[in-house]
Amino acid sequence: MKISRQALxxxxxxxxxxxxxxxxKQEISSFLQxxxxxxxxxxxxxxxxxxxxxxxxxxxxxxxxxxxxGLHTYxxxxxxxxxxxxxxxxxxxxxxxxxxxxxxxxxxxxxxxVNSGSLLYIGSSAGTNVATKSIHTTxxxxxxxxxxxEAIGIVPFNINPHYIDKIETDTHKGETRDQRIGEYMEMPHxxxxxxxxxxxxxxxxxxxxxxxxxxxxxxxxxxxxxxEYAAGADVSFLLD
Numbered sequence: 001m002k003i004s005r006q007a008l009x010x011x012x013x014x015x016x017x018x019x020x021x022x023x024x025k026q027e028i029s030s031f032l033q034x035x036x037x038x039x040x041x042x043x044x045x046x047x048x049x050x051x052x053x054x055x056x057x058x059x060x061x062x063x064x065x066x067x068x069x070g071l072h073t074y075x076x077x078x079x080x081x082x083x084x085x086x087x088x089x090x091x092x093x094x095x096x097x098x099x100x101x102x103x104x105x106x107x108x109x110x111x112x113x114v115n116s117g118s119l120l121y122i123g124s125s126a127g128t129n130v131a132t133k134s135i136h137t138t139x140x141x142x143x144x145x146x147x148x149x150e151a152i153g154i155v156p157f158n159i160n161p162h163y164i165d166k167i168e169t170d171t172h173k174g175e176t177r178d179q180r181i182g183e184y185m186e187m188p189h190x191x192x193x194x195x196x197x198x199x200x201x202x203x204x205x206x207x208x209x210x211x212x213x214x215x216x217x218x219x220x221x222x223x224x225x226x227x228e229y230a231a232g233a234d235v236s237f238l239l240d
Contacts, residue, residue: 004117006035007154007204009131010124011161011196013091015214020060021124023199023214028122029064031203035120037086043071045100046092046126057090077104084119091125091161094138098130098146111152121154125161128202132159133191136184139177155204156191157238158184163195163218178226185222192238193220200231209236 008024008031015023032040040061044053054070061068071087074080081087087110089097101107113119123131129138130151137158164177181193196202199215211217216230219238229235 003115004206005114005121005154005204006031006117006206007114007121007123007131007202009128009155009159009196009202009204010122010213011128011163011198011200011215013124015199018199018214020056024201025064027201027203027212028061029066031120031122032066032086035085037120038066039085040066040068040122041071041080041084041087042068043087043089043097043101043127044092045071046090046094046097048096053090053092057088061088077106078109081106081109081113081119086120086122088122089124089127089130091127093143094126094129094135094140095142095146096144097126098135098149098151099144101130101152102147107152111154114152114154128159128161128196131155133157134189136187136189137181137193155202155209155238158191158193159202160193160195163197181220185220190222192222194218194235194238195220195226202235207236207239208234209238210234 013021042054042057044050047053050072058068114121129135131154133153134149135151137160195218197215199213200217201213203210203212211231211233218226220226
């Protein structure tokens with residue numbers, strides 16, 4: 001099946017040294033402009049105050065030349081998504097976000113529209129988690145349970161946003177991120193995991209996957225050591 005997906009998956013909206021979404025401004029603007037998109041639907045489901053969260057994103061993105069509308073303001077979310085050209089799913093709690101997407105019958109709809117090339121997808125943090133095969137590698141606490149951990153599946157692997165190495169001088173003796181991901185990799189249902197460092201963006205364009213932004217990423221595969229990839233690297237092999 002021909003996949004025409006176009007997506008920008010951000011590790012987060014915040015990155016040290018930058019204001020909200022500033023590190024991704026050029027990528028997001030170019031992504032929307034080259035596809036002739038001026039209207040962007042923001043999905044605020046990962047947080048409980050939908051109005052405030054939408055306003056925060058609206059205040060940042062509208063000065064770039066795009067109109068932003070919260071999905072929660074539409075009487076029928078599925079109707080809004082069916083007619084949308086681009087969506088941005090923001091961060092917050094991944095479990096809450098996926099539950100809301102299932103409740104509104106949006107998981108399959110978004111997958112079908114993105115894979116057909118009729119919907120551009122931008123995700124950040126939790127919005128990036130739900131774009132993947134499953135949310136098993138989120139950093140969030142399970143404050144509420146979605147009907148399934150299976151997610152939208154725009155890409156056939158998992159992502160760990162906000163990925164960070166253990167700092168050797170750190171006195172914290174709890175589990176590291178690598179240990180947590182290692183526990184997941186021992187499961188029979190484990191997929192490869194792309195750890196996105198703060199400031200990293202995964203650009204999916206059909207059968208191409210490129211790392212963009214101001215930082216790189218790491219890749220974990222079952223039975224293998226993690227491998228580092230710098231910004232600019234082609235990681236399309238993750239689609240195989």
